[in-house]
Amino acid sequence: MRARARRGGLKSGEARRKKKVVTALIAQYARETDTDLDPASLDVRPVKRPNLSGGSHDTDWRCPFCRHYNSTKRRSCAKCFRTPANGRWTRARLRERAAERRTQAILGELGL
Numbered sequence: 810m811r812a813r814a815r816r817g818g819l820k821s822g823e824a825r826r827k828k829k830v831v832t833a834l835i836a837q838y839a840r841e842t843d844t845d846l847d848p849a850s851l852d853v854r855p856v857k858r859p860n861l862s863g864g865s866h867d868t869d870w871r872c873p874f875c876r877h878y879n880s881t882k883r884r885s886c887a888k889c890f891r892t893p894a895n896g897r898w899t900r901a902r903l904r905e906r907a908a909e910r911r912t913q914a915i916l917g918e919l920g921l
């Protein structure tokens with residue numbers, strides 16, 4: 810303990826300082842060689858879910874069996890309790906499709 814005290818607290822935080830130097834060197838090497846060696850920089854975070862609190866119901870999906878609208882937080886339908894396959898039709902997707910079909914209908918009427 811006395812030996813450490815004589816070093817004036819230099820020992821404290823030594824690993825942290827060493828790590829800082831190593832990280833800087835790795836970063837420099839990565840910049841120069843255009844490679845990415847740092848595994849921490851690999852983005853392995855889970856896919857961020859949209860904030861589902863309040864707001865619109867654009868992420869609600871329509872049950873293909875009974876056409877009941879369910880929250881995106883639900884996997885099975887709240888009305889018929891069946892679980893449709895993936896690729897659910899959300900309100901936003903249904904709205905887009907309706908708009909596209911309206912456009913196509915107008916074009917069809919005009920013979921285009």
Ligand SMILES: [Zn+2]
Binds near residue numbers: 873875888890
């Ligand atoms: Zn249903």
